[in-house]
Amino acid sequence: MAHAPQIKIPATYLRGGTSKGVFFRLQDLPERAQVPGAARDALLLRVIGSPDPYAKQIDGMGGATSSTSKTVIISQSTRPGHDVDYLFGQVSIDSPFVDWSGNCGNLSAAVGPFAISNGFIEASRIPRNGTVTVRIWQANIGKTIVSHVPITDGQVQETGDFELDGVTFPAAEVQLEFMDPAADEPDAGGGSMFPTGNVVDDLVVPGVGTLKATMINAGIPTIFINAEAIGYTGTELQRDINSDAKALAMFETIRTAGALRMGLIKDASEAKTRQHTPKVAFVARPASYAASSGKQVEAGDVDLLVRALSMGVLHHAMMGTAAVAIGTAASIPGTLVNLAAGGGEREAVRFGHPSGTLRVGAEAKRVDGEWVVTKAIMSRSARVLMEGWIRVPGDAF
Template sequence: MTHIPQICIPATYMRGGTSKGVFFRLEDLPFAAQLPGAARDALLLRVIGSPDPYGKHTDGMGGATSSTSKVVIISKSTQPEHDVDYLYGQVPINDSFIDWSGNCGNLSSAVGPFAIANGLVDPARIPHDGLCTVRIWQVNIAKTIIAHVQVANGEVQETGDFELDGVTFPAAEIQLEFLDPADEGDGEGGGAMFPTGNLVDTLEVPGIGSFKATLINAGVPTIFVDAAALGYDGTELQAAINEDKAALARLEAIRAHGAVRMGLVAEASQAAARPLTPKVAFVASAKDYVSSSGKSVRASDIDLLARAMSMGKLHHAMMGTASVAIAAAAAVPGTLVNAAAGGGTREVVVFGHPSGTLRVGAEAMQADGQWAVRKAIMSRSARVLMEGAVRVPGDSF
């Protein structure tokens, strides 16, 4: 019997924010996988170890959670005034496809360090010591992200004292700027930040109920509902949601019908084919709670509570793109997020999530009756966990 040998592909395993993923330079991928299509997806699925009916990713690099089953492809940018193109793929655990419909805000923080370390940024722009500004073109959503990466002795500085709830150890801070983060999809609003034209809509979900919702395209298309409308108080941790099959089904139904209302799919049944977007999240006014690490979070230290679903499960912290959506919605008076934060005009909010707290900011403005966010800002950290090569069977793509 003839056996196909494995092939080696240069790769880097990185943490970015509260996520982990396998990073590739486009030029290092086998030629057949350098272009979009079945070969590329098959290769990357095999790298991660999906689909896995056991739900463990034992035979791949995936971590068997939505936060750790991700792939990233980086290349020299094709866009003027940008350093690199950044393509992100979310890999489902049990399904044989990759969702390319959105961005990962957490892994966005690892793109700048990867680009610098892999020679994709002009050396003349890298200081010996200080901050290096990396101009990133996010291919999935056609948006610009600016990463400010700390450099020491001409190399990326990864260690530091910046602490991020949801990440065990401190590291060097990386500030991210998401420019014009509103999505430009084909929703009812013609690509507006609020695709229906409303700050609050009534979302009818057959068999589930009727919900007030803020539907926003910023960072990632997101459906915000009040926690109380779902029977929650906003302090829930993962077990309270993820071990409740009825709750997961209810939240997925809300997500699917919200996707239709936002113009992302024609029918609710089509939402299953794009589990990455939109997100569904619930918010509540600030109150005391204990995070998943046992840390006490005081109501006086936060503006609101927020919980978000990722790939059908409650996220252990908060997705970076959903954080942008929270910042944008909080900056617009009249949204459910702004109301949960106490109303009024605000450019910065601190929200409580299952792992702790996060501070985010957004610059919102209104012109001709339409709201827009020009920039959203947050801090993350990133670190190389392993570099070298991944191996996959030669006939896997």
């Protein structure tokens, strides 16, 4: 019996923020995987090690969590005023599909450094010491991200003293600006920051009840609910949620109801193949708690508490795109996020998440009576973990 040999594909394994992913240059992919479709999806599934009924991704590069089951494809941008196109694929762990419906805000921090190190930025733009501004077109959602990447001795600086809760070791700070983060694509929930037209709605959730909800499309479609309305305090850690099958089922029901209300899906059955979006998060007023690392977070350290679910489970820290949604919603009076933070107009919030705290800013203003957010701002870090070649069986895609 003949067996297909493995093939080698140039790739880089990077940490960006509190996520990890396998990065590819588009031109390095096998020809049939250079275009969207079944071959590309099958290749990325095999790279990550999915679908895996054991939910371990032992035979791939995935880490068996939503934060580590990720892939990125980078190409030279043909869009005026941009350097690279950034396409993100969230790989399901136990099902045979790749979700292309949203961005990864954490891995966004690694796109600029990858672009510089892999020849996408002209050498004349890279100083001996200083900062390179990389303009990124986020192809999944059609948005611009501006990345400010530190340079030392002509190379991307990766080490430093910037600390990010949820990441064990310090690294160099990468500042990110998510420009015009609200949705304006028809497929992104009706082309509005608030798809329902309201900053707070009564969301009817079958088997759960009617919940107050802020459904916002900024950074990533997100459904915010009050922690107390579902029996939580906002101080929960992963073990409190992820070991509770009944709770996870409740959150999925909320997510499905919100996705329908936001116009992201037309039928509840579609939620199963759209796991990456929307996100569900619950908010609460400040309270003291011990983070997953044992670090004590005091009520006075934060403006509010937020816990968010990704790919069906509570995230260990906070998704970068959800942080954009948090910062955006916090800047708009009357949203549940804004109210949990004390109400009023604000340009930034520091929120508590399971691993610690994070600060995110947003610039909001009224235009013709409607709230418009011009950009959301936050800092992350990124580091190359490994570079070389990915090997996959030649008949895997």
